[in-house]
Amino acid sequence: MSFLTLDQVSHLYFSKKTYTKALDNISFSVKKGEFIALLGPSGCGKSTILSIMAGIFNHTSGRVYVNNQPLQQAQPNIGYMLQQDYLFPWKRIIENILLGPKLHHDHSSETQNRAAELLGQVGLSGIAGDYPESLSGGMRQRVALVRTLITNPDILLLDEPFSALDYQTKLRLEDLVWDLLQLYNKTSLLVTHDIGEAIAMSDRIIVMDSNPGTIAKTFEVPLELRNERPFMARRHSKYQLLFDKVWDELTKNENGSQQGVASSYDT
Ligand SMILES: Nc1ncnc2c1ncn2[C@@H]1O[C@H](COP(=O)(O)OP(=O)(O)OP(=O)(O)O)[C@@H](O)[C@H]1O
Secondary structure (H helix, E strand, O other), rough: OEEEEEEEEEEEEOOOOEEEEEEEEEEEEEEOOOOEEEEEEOOOOOHHHHHHHHOOOOEEEEEEEOOOHHHHHOOEEEEEEEOOOOOOOOOHHHHHHHHHHHHOOOOOOOHHHHHHHHHHOOOOOOOOOOOOHHHHHHHHHHHHHHHHHOOOEEEEEEEOOOOOOOOOHHHHHHHHHHHHHHHHOOEEEEOOHHHHHHHOOOOEEEEEEOOOEEEEEEEEEOOHHHHHHHHHHOOOHHHHHHHHHHHHHOOOOOOOOOOOOOOOOOO
């Protein structure tokens, strides 16, 4: 059953003299606990979809449902993780994590215990009293993950959360995030430019076209890959097959020599 549905969603950005059609007739559904990746060229509207889901602005037309209710009515608890961690440098790690709950007047010992538990789950026990400046980029993103999960969001929006990290840290963090999202059965939308990351982490990949943003094609990730943690999924033979197909879809309008690598596969 669908938990999140976008039905013929379009969005226009207006400026003084003109407008940009960022999304045109976007329709897709996401089941509870499903992990969807949005891939596509710069400007195809991936972040616009996340902003609409986060309630940052209303879409121009179409319908968005969460749990069979219109988005504005459903008011889901949204967790948003971005490329930058936006930790407050003058606050200790634990204060950064508990800021969201505090804003909702939650000062409970349960939430504080949960913060400690989550910090343990991301391998950061013992740094609760530290300041962000003493942490590496990967550690900071792990703190950002804890800060996102502490409010137990219904939907997680991940906007290129690994793209500022070095490659090894990114691979490790992909596994960690995947583990926690599986553990807590979170419904997630990941925006990425990394085909490998999309295949390794998600259940389904939505490839978009730009000008205006439309859905070009949707790829199901084979079960054998979905059952593996992202790092191990990359070793599977079906990973490369899917990579080539997604690459071909992304580059179908280009004339470069790398286009068409999947044309010899027919699975
Ligand atoms: N605030 C805004 N005002 C006007 N136009 C905007 C605004 N935000 C985005 N756009 C335009 O809407 C389109 C979609 O932008 P969006 O940021 O959603 O794309 P994206 O796929 O996330 O891009 P990227 O991969 O570069 O982050 C682009 O043409 C962009 O220029």
